[in-house]
Structure formats: structure tokens, C-alpha cells
Amino acid sequence: MGQAREGPLNGGEERLKLIIGRQKAQTRGNMDIAGKRRAAIVTDVQGCFATWKHGSLAVPGSDELYVRSVEAATRLLRSEGFFVLATQDWHPPDHISFAKNHPGKEPFDTIEINGRTQVLWPSHCVQGTDDARLLVDESLFAAVIRKAQNPLFDSYSAVQDDSGEKTGLEATLREKGIVSVVIYGIALDYCVRATAIDLVHAGFKTAVVESLCRGVSPETSVQAITQMREEGVNVVQDLHEALADSLSQGG
Numbered sequence: 001m002g003q004a005r006e007g008p009l010n011g012g013e014e015r016l017k018l019i020i021g022r023q024k025a026q027t028r029g030n031m032d033i034a035g036k037r038r039a040a041i042v043t044d045v046q047g048c049f050a051t052w053k054h055g056s057l058a059v060p061g062s063d064e065l066y067v068r069s070v071e072a073a074t075r076l077l078r079s080e081g082f083f084v085l086a087t088q089d090w091h092p093p094d095h096i097s098f099a100k101n102h103p104g105k106e107p108f109d110t111i112e113i114n115g116r117t118q119v120l121w122p123s124h125c126v127q128g129t130d131d132a133r134l135l136v137d138e139s140l141f142a143a144v145i146r147k148a149q150n151p152l153f154d155s156y157s158a159v160q161d162d163s164g165e166k167t168g169l170e171a172t173l174r175e176k177g178i179v180s181v182v183i184y185g186i187a188l189d190y191c192v193r194a195t196a197i198d199l200v201h202a203g204f205k206t207a208v209v210e211s212l213c214r215g216v217s218p219e220t221s222v223q224a225i226t227q228m229r230e231e232g233v234n235v236v237q238d239l240h241e242a243l244a245d246s247l248s249q250g251g
């Protein structure tokens with residue numbers, strides 16, 4: 001405005017128009033940037049967790065139709081300008097979460113490790129195996145965050161493992177200026193839950209799309225949804241709700 005007053009009236013008006021024009025352009029630019037400030041995190045949609053691939057730790061309902069619906073949703077979000085990431089459970093064969101590494105224990109037994117309860121799983125998502133492969137078209141992902149690579153610690157959360165060591169997900173989101181995230185995948189009651197809660201605690205506006213998730217069991221899935229909501233995660237039924245939420249102010 002100060003600039004507009006400096007010159008002759010006509011010139012000033014011209015300049016004012018220019019500034020307004022530029023502001024409009026900037027607003028449009030910001031909306032584009034706002035689009036890019038949203039991220040989608042496709043959690044652990046891998047062979048090991050999918051019934052479709054007869055995975056080593058297949059979660060109910062993770063058939064081909066489910067995986068295709070995740071892929072279609074991911075494609076849509078990418079076309080909407082979302083920064084799209086995948087997470088991938090990526091264990092060494094001697095991983096602490098595998099029952100076979102604890103003599104006398106069976107899959108789904110629990111043990112205490114340093115005051116934490118660790119569920120012992122069938123060996124799954126071993127690094128470099130077909131079982132661990134991502135099932136969604138990898139060309140959709142700007143990055144893949146691999147987790148639980150340390151044999152001594154599990155990592156349901158894609159933000160940090162059980163020792164508190166960061167995976168790089170949070171830093172990547174901050175580097176890209178992301179403010180809101182939409183999460184879906186497998187399993188709702190473990191890795192989706194833990195990742196969503198860590199992200200909401202880290203200050204990201206966080207939504208979980210329930211229809212694009214699959215859970216290990218109905219009971220733990222209900223508990224996970226309650227817990228996520230208590231922590232401030234917006235658990236929505238379908239993608240359109242998540243899209244509307246990611247465009248709304250605040251949170």
C-alpha cells in the first residue's frame with residue numbers, strides 16, 4: 001500500500017492492481033502448497049500381513065480387493081497433491097518379536113522386556129524376502145520408511161522404535177512442511193494405532209481411515225479406535241471424510 005501511494009495516482013492504481021493480482025496468485029499458490037502440506041501414510045501393506053499373499057502374519061480381510069482399494073485411494077490422494085509415503089516392517093531374521101527366537105515360546109505368547117509387554121509373533125516381514133514386499137504400486141510413494149530393523153527392539157510405530165530411536169518419518173514430514181496426515185493400512189490395532197498416536201503427539205493433525213485398515217482382532221481394533229480418539233486422532237470411516245477433514249482449518 002505504501003508503494004502504491006508513492007507514484008502518480010494512475011501508476012499507483014496500476015501498482016495496487018498488480019499487488020492485488022499478486023496476492024491472488026499467492027493465495028492460489030498457498031492453496032497448492034497447502035495441498036502439498038498434507039501427507040498420506042500407507043502403513044505396512046505388505047505380503048506378510050496380507051491374506052491375499054498367504055502372508056506369514058496375515059491379518060483378516062486383507063485380500064486382493066482390500067489391497068486394490070488401498071492402491072486406488074493412494075492414487076487419488078496423490079492426484080490431490082498429497083505427499084505419499086509407505087511404511088514397511090523390515091525385520092532381521094533374529095528379531096526379538098519372533099517367537100522362534102524365544103525357546104519354549106509360541107506365537108502370540110507375550111513376554112516382558114524391560115518393563116514392556118512384547119507380543120511374540122510368527123516370523124514375518126524378514127528383510128529381502130518376498131513376504132516383506134510392498135503390495136501397493138511403489139511408484140506412488142515419495143519415500144518408504146522401513147522400521148524395526150534393530151534386532152533388539154520392535155517398532156509398531158513408524159515414528160520411533162521401542163527404544164525411542166527415530167525412523168526419520170517425522171523429520172521427513174517436517175522437512176516437507178506437512179501439517180496434516182491421513183493414515184491407513186495394516187494393522188489398525190498395532191502399527192496404524194501406534195503411528196497415528198505418535199504423530200498426533202508430535203503435533204500433526206492426524207486422521208485414520210477405518211475402512212482402509214485391517215485389524216488383527218475385532219476386540220483390539222475397538223480398543224485401538226477408542227485409544228486413538230482419546231489421544232486426539234480423528235478416526236473416520238471413509239476416505240472422503242478424511243479428505244474433507246484435511247482441508248478444514250484448525251486441529
Ligand SMILES: [Zn+2]
Nearest residue numbers: 089097125148
Ligand atoms: Zn513386525
